[in-house]
Amino acid sequence: MSERVVIIGGGFAGLNAARGLRRSEVDVTLIDRENYHLFQPLLYQVATAALNPSDIAYPLRSALRRQRNATVLLADAVDIDLARSSVRLDNGDLPYDYLIIATGATHSYFGHEPWREHAPGLKTIEDALEMRRRIYLAYEAAEREAAPDRRKDWLTFVVVGAGPTGVELAGALAEIGRQSLAGGYRRIDREEVRVLLLEGQDRVLPEYSARSSAKALSQLERLGVEVRPQAFVTDIDRYGVSIGDESVGARTVLWAAGVSASPLVKSLGVPLDSAGRVEVEPDLSVPGHPRVFVAGDLARVGFGDGIVPGVAPAAIQQGSHAAANVRRLLEGYATRPFTYVDKGSLATIGRAAAVAEVGPLKFGGLLAWGAWLLIHIFYLIGFRNRVWVLSGWAWSYVTFKRGARLITGRQTHEDLPRIERS
């Protein structure tokens, strides 16, 4: 019987790990709680109605349908029993000979759990649809609201955290504000729409160079985003955010700040860092468990003075590397340490604007935006998804419209402003 390789998680790391084993005589089982691979870098575009969920999600089963040694199972991994070499699932157990854990990260509220309800984060399709619902519902509420001061709160959007996701969200929110002019609202004035981007550190995109950061700042300001560096959020409720003594009225607050590793590894009994990531060996294996690997956002791997960032290219490289090490062990060789190849960083800031860093090269504007566009299309899985996303972008670019402005999900409207007409 073939050796059993179990992979938990069908993100960039897990999917690439599975593919890395396509020519091996092993029995690969990929489990995920969703039936699709999600292209997370474009999730903010679903949240802001530019793309549909199915544009950036691809069924895992289809992705691996031709790989005959791979089986996809829809399941929740509840626990890992390293002693018995078995993964406990929602209903059943899955024994393994080799295990690759790639369940990624979720957002963290730094211990402020009540904030979760008022400031949704962005990790899943459901998160993105919830953000979309809140953004467009806020405009509808503003249109109902007769009192200018209360209407202002409905038209104030706060993004917490100015990493790539926060910058992208803030840029898109500013564009939605401009587009609302043409949206058929009767009461809303474009000038009433405010987008605030709050960052605890002293500049936007703190992981980028100072030059790119400055470029991003000027592009954000051109779009009308109010950028507030060194702003520490001290409270969030349904009426707004507090920044120390200052209180900002805002009915829509989006969370793009903390990240914490998937809780699945908490019970492993192996060293974790403060964000909950596994402190893996250089070959990505779990200390003391040479047949168990961790890949993607869940792994803490050193790189230069710091660590490998939690970005898609790193997850892809780690997933492939974990698979390569499994192959080496199967063939009786020693594993190899992982080396991260930094292909650069890219963040987009609204229409035809972005910043890029590739090695010593740092550039912005239209060129960076073009690079961003090509790279994202290239890494999207599936011919249909590529064509759909490109057409969606082209349509939005030409018409200045967003195609998916639907408020979905069950709701009552009782908490929306009172309608007063004579």
Added chain:
Amino acid sequence: MSERVVIIGGGFAGLNAARGLRRSEVDVTLIDRENYHLFQPLLYQVATAALNPSDIAYPLRSALRRQRNATVLLADAVDIDLARSSVRLDNGDLPYDYLIIATGATHSYFGHEPWREHAPGLKTIEDALEMRRRIYLAYEAAEREAAPDRRKDWLTFVVVGAGPTGVELAGALAEIGRQSLAGGYRRIDREEVRVLLLEGQDRVLPEYSARSSAKALSQLERLGVEVRPQAFVTDIDRYGVSIGDESVGARTVLWAAGVSASPLVKSLGVPLDSAGRVEVEPDLSVPGHPRVFVAGDLARVGFGDGIVPGVAPAAIQQGSHAAANVRRLLEGYATRPFTYVDKGSLATIGRAAAVAEVGPLKFGGLLAWGAWLLIHIFYLIGFRNRVWVLSGWAWSYVTFKRGARLITGRQTHEDLPRIERS
């Protein structure tokens, strides 16, 4: 001040009523609980993953943005106070001089409310996504299930009701079964997939001619659908349906049977028929209330020996007619009675198959399917929606794939089959 016309509901009737008043000196307010107009005839394609929600939904605000006398409000209409000429909303009241009620119909379980949980119907985007979730989750569950008899229940799909929606759903389900071959499942055999279409009357499409019905039946059977006429469902639970003494194991049951009018009019104190529709005057007004009109599925209007059917063309005609009668009253003329122009009926049954009835003309197959396609594209609102739907269809037709096979919505997998691997 202009006279106030309030329209409740942004479906085919309500939206066309609003447009019919675009040149009148009135103040039109259209209220709807959703922010979009939904193209309901294609909702089954969202339920079966062929189209995205945003392909068949169009923001009401955009639809009326150029009509300066119209305001769109997102709100629930809770009650109508005919004596005070005012609509009570979730939060606030809206007084009117003229009222057009167009809140349509919902599905009815004929008094069996517990069935709702086990057999979702199809009226809203949320309904369609719930159907999609159940259909694709059933395949995932079947892939987890080791026991052939229990796997069979997961692969048995029952559609209750063989009107146009039921026939379309059953056809699409049979196609999904065929496509599953190419879907990358390792345990599912195409031969295990069963689609049953249950109908209480003695044939499918009972509102169509016997000839079209026979044609539809043969097209359904060619797709592998098991059609069961004169089958009265006596019970539905999470394990299947009962038809008298017979019990059919099926983990997915879809409801396409009863329709009942929107409950909003129950408290009006005006005559309703057994399905809850308002027995309107020939001019579509509510008896005793000449400035209040009812249009669309909510109105019961005689036509020949029977009544005007609850289809999109009838709703469009009634919405326009109600608006025309408001205009006549505004200008001091008497209202005119509504006359339904039957433009024919069309139902599609899977790939390149449909039945059509236009006056004395009855035809099927590719020609009817082509007509169905053109008419649906023509009536879709919005250039983008038309292009997207046509491209989606073309892609599916060529590749035999469905583009939106996502299982979304919060879930746990604990009730899915136990995973047993050695």
